[in-house]
Amino acid sequence: MARYTITPNEGLDSVRFGEPRTGLRERLGSFTSFRRGDSESPTDQFPEKGLLLSFNQDDSLELIEVTPEAQVTYQGITLFGRPYRHVLGDLREHGIEGTEDDQGVEFTDLGFALFNPAPDDPEEEVHGVSVFPRDYYSM
Numbered sequence: 001m002a003r004y005t006i007t008p009n010e011g012l013d014s015v016r017f018g019e020p021r022t023g024l025r026e027r028l029g030s031f032t033s034f035r036r037g038d039s040e041s042p043t044d045q046f047p048e049k050g051l052l053l054s055f056n057q058d059d060s061l062e063l064i065e066v067t068p069e070a071q072v073t074y075q076g077i078t079l080f081g082r083p084y085r086h087v088l089g090d091l092r093e094h095g096i097e098g099t100e101d102d103q104g105v106e107f108t109d110l111g112f113a114l115f116n117p118a119p120d121d122p123e124e125e126v127h128g129v130s131v132f133p134r135d136y137y138s139m
Contacts, residue, residue, distance in 0.1 A: 001050075001069070001070060001071055002048070002049045002050050002051075002069075002070040002071070003070065003071045003072075003073075004066060004070060004071070004072045004073070005072070005073050005074070006072060006073070006074040006110075006111075006112050006129075006131055008109075008110045008111050008112075009110070009111040009133050009134040010111075010133070011061070011064055011131060011133075012064060012066075012072070012131060015028075015051070015053070015061070015064060016061070017060075017061050017062060017064075017133045018060050018061060019060065019061045020059055020060060020061075021044065021053075021055050021059040021060075021061070022059070024044070024053060024061065025044065028046045028049050028051070029046065029048065029049070030046065030047070030048060031044045031045060031046045032044075032045050032047075033045070036054075039054075040057060041054070041055045041056065041057060041059065042055075043055075047069065048069075049070060050066055050067045050068070050069035050070025051064065051065070051066060051067070051070065052064075052065040052067070053065075062132075062133065062136070063130065063131070063132050063136065064130070064131040064132075065128055065129070065130050065131075066080075066128065066129040066130075066131065067128060068080045068081070068125075068126075068127070068128075072129050074091070074096075074110070074112065075094055075096070077090045077091060077094065079114060079126055079129050080125065080126055080129070081125065082125060082126075083122060083123050083124065083125055084104070084114065084116040084119060084121075084124050084125060084126050085122050087114065087126055088105060088114075091107075096110070098113075098114075100119065102119065103115060103116070103117065103119075104116040104119060104126075104127075105119075108137070111131060111132050111133060111134060111136070112129060112130060112131045112132070113129070113130045113132075114126045114128075114129055115127045115128035115129070115130065
């Protein structure tokens with residue numbers, strides 16, 4: 001299982017924003033590409049690495065999504081494989097607060113979000129983690 005650590009506003013410990021698509025494809029191995037909605041640039045999915053990578057028009061990495069097929073941590077807190085509410089509790093114990101909605105929670109200043117389609121279900125686990133650079137959602 002691939003393991004990653006979130007580096008706020010920079011990406012993951014081994015995958016950084018701004019890296020070129022070609023270099024990531026060479027380094028990460030087997031992938032498939034698909035287009036989301038009206039996106040001009042395809043998203044690359046690396047199933048064995050538990051990653052979906054989105055790129056800007058210059059083919060530079062601009063968004064990372066980590067799936068439960070991988071393990072990802074922030075400040076030593078494991079984000080997958082346990083109930084969403086427990087993950088949120090651990091983050092809050094470390095003084096990490098985010099903005100919750102009906103899809104999960106976003107930690108805008110730290111550049112990541114947790115996706116959970118049923119955040120009120122106490123046993124529901126985190127379904128995905130998005131990692132984004134500073135000001136990504138204001139672009």
